[in-house]
Amino acid sequence: MIAENLKYVNERIQKSCLKAGRDEKEVTLIAVSKTKPVPDLMEAYQEGCREFGENKVQELVDKYEVMPKDIHWHMIGHLQTNKVKYIVDKVTMIHSVDSIKLAREISKEAQKKQVTVSILIEVNVAGEESKFGVSMEEAEPLIRKIALLDGIKICGLMTIAPYVEDEEKNRQYFADLKQLSVDIATKNIDNVNMNVLSMGMTGDYAVAIEEGATYVRIGTGIFGERHYAV
Numbered sequence: 626m627i628a629e630n631l632k633y634v635n636e637r638i639q640k641s642c643l644k645a646g647r648d649e650k651e652v653t654l655i656a657v658s659k660t661k662p663v664p665d666l667m668e669a670y671q672e673g674c675r676e677f678g679e680n681k682v683q684e685l686v687d688k689y690e691v692m693p694k695d696i697h698w699h700m701i702g703h704l705q706t707n708k709v710k711y712i713v714d715k716v717t718m719i720h721s722v723d724s725i726k727l728a729r730e731i732s733k734e735a736q737k738k739q740v741t742v743s744i745l746i747e748v749n750v751a752g753e754e755s756k757f758g759v760s761m762e763e764a765e766p767l768i769r770k771i772a773l774l775d776g777i778k779i780c781g782l783m784t785i786a787p788y789v790e791d792e793e794k795n796r797q798y799f800a801d802l803k804q805l806s807v808d809i810a811t812k813n814i815d816n817v818n819m820n821v822l823s824m825g826m827t828g829d830y831a832v833a834i835e836e837g838a839t840y841v842r843i844g845t846g847i848f849g850e851r852h853y854a855v
């Protein structure tokens with residue numbers, strides 16, 4: 626099942642790139658494996674997945690320990706400052722930075738472990754109450770502050786769009802995030818690049834790619850529905 630799902634997702638990514646006149650090499654699929662057991666991740670790995678996304682520190686660390694070492698791990702969920710130390714030297718990128726406090730902690734732990742951590746700034750484009758992330762207006766001031774910290778490299782922006790039945794409803798949010806990243810890129814802030822746009826999930830990745838996504842984060846579309854323990 627996972628193999629077939631992956632084939633379907635990869636074909637849709639290709640089609641969306643074609644439609645948008647983009648090179649498919651510009652778009653990387655992150656397999657979002659939260660709540661899923663290791664054998665499921667291994668199946669995706671065997672099908673060629675090397676980018677995995679998790680939203681909980683403990684789960685990421687547990688899977689990191691047992692999965693092959695050539696995997697790139699992406700922290701995509703809200704991150705508490707007291708847990709930063711467990712992942713700074715394990716993740717390829719932290720997608721969910723939305724405060725100077727969190728960035729300072731990442732900087733501190735990165736310097737202790739002598740690594741540079743690539744991060745994205747999470748933007749709550751739709752202004753949803755329930756979501757983490759800074760507003761569109763807050764993004765640049767925050768980026769200017771974080772850019773001064775050692776051990777951190779800002780690589781772009783991330784958003785979680787609203788849950789919608791019709792992905793067209795999210796097109797404008799993705800276009801807005803892209804525009805924001807272009808605007809910030811033109812400011813040429815030291816230690817900041819805007820090469821990465823992490824946007825698009827199972828329900829809306831085709832539209833996200835048309836609007837410029839470079840990472841799409843797909844869980845359900847690859848691994849099936851998630852069942853949360855109660």
Ligand SMILES: *Cc1c(COP(=O)(O)O)cnc(C)c1O
Pocket residue numbers: 657659680701702785826827828842843844845846
């Ligand atoms: C769970 C999650 C995803 C994947 O969601 P699906 O709808 O299952 O594809 C993507 N991004 C983040 C931040 C998530 O928490």
